[in-house]
Amino acid sequence: MPYVNIKITDEAVTVEQKAALIKGATDLLVDVLGKNPATTVVVIDEVNTDNWGIGGEVVTKLRANNT
Amino acid sequence: MPYVNIKITDEAVTVEQKAALIKGATDLLVDVLGKNPATTVVVIDEVNTDNWGIGGEVVTKLRANNT
Amino acid sequence: MPYVNIKITDEAVTVEQKAALIKGATDLLVDVLGKNPATTVVVIDEVNTDNWGIGGEVVTKLRANNT
Amino acid sequence: MPYVNIKITDEAVTVEQKAALIKGATDLLVDVLGKNPATTVVVIDEVNTDNWGIGGEVVTKLRANNT
Amino acid sequence: MPYVNIKITDEAVTVEQKAALIKGATDLLVDVLGKNPATTVVVIDEVNTDNWGIGGEVVTKLRANNT
Amino acid sequence: MPYVNIKITDEAVTVEQKAALIKGATDLLVDVLGKNPATTVVVIDEVNTDNWGIGGEVVTKLRANNT
16 A cells, blocks of 8 residues: 655656566565555656756756766 | 645546546535635646556556556 | 545544545545546645745744634 | 755746756755755656646636636 | 655554665665665655545554454 | 645754745745745655665664764
8 A cells, every 4th residue: 555656857767667666666565564566556757857956956957067 | 725636647637627626625625624725725746657556567558458 | 546645734633534535535536537446545644733834934823823 | 865845837937947946945955954955855846737726726727817 | 866755554664674665765766777876865654544545445444444 | 826845854843943944935936936925835844864765774874873
């Protein structure tokens, strides 16, 4: 019955990677807490880099500075 | 003043259905707790089926298996 | 499979009222979108009035002003 | 290490305004609580006006009534 | 920079189990997406069983029915 | 109408500090986006340091290591 929400920047995450996140997070709840996987929900939010900040800076700008 | 967040898969939900969810959730808070509807906020998040998992499986795949 | 999160102030909400919110929100998703209730999750967060603000004011203070 | 989530309606918010929200929210946590900005995260969610309700009404309709 | 929120019922989860969830979720983001663990945040919310519903029923009652 | 959620660790935050966060976040939305403060909601979640992780480590342990 757990609910897991994963927020990541929207940067070319593949369907396979999303499936791996969903499988991995579900397994984690089963392994650590013995939760029932049938009612374990995982939701992934992909956030535009314009809308994510760290250290007071927009990620879009941080990415540009690193290239 | 309550805040209600409804997360559903992004599968052709109509504007009328969204309006019904917003009206229904607001009425629920008014009826059960006597909250003021004027400051009751409802936000609906529609999530791509690639980004939603249950039972460790991606919903996109579960939907395909059911057709 | 929907997930509903209801945030309300922590002001003597009874177990019966919480049950009514959970039942009502689940019914809403079933009625409006035909969702499966068995995998519809509702989580209620009760927030201390010191931690909730509206109009730039803490709710604890707003409540005190109204008495 | 704080995490700030700002939900607003998706109504032509500019990149500059988003940067100002990220900078302002980070500064607020630094100023009020002395948090480390380097690990302060801000995420902005822009929500379609069809998906946001207040007073039981969809914002799209409220906006149309005001014009 | 990812943010992971794990919501579980408040049922005697130990400090060691919480540490395992935090370690496991962080490793998952590193392994699948190559994220930087130093800025990966995990927050666990423990929710009273009176405040969690599934299938329209309060979890407290579901647990009582199973004993 | 914006909704702001601030998650911080539960470490002796005072009522005055919470009021400053609520006022500051509301002012930010008014100043940057011209939002109506009367319907701007701010909710602060204080999270036990056992339930917050960064870099794969529980904050409780990180704090102990720093003393």
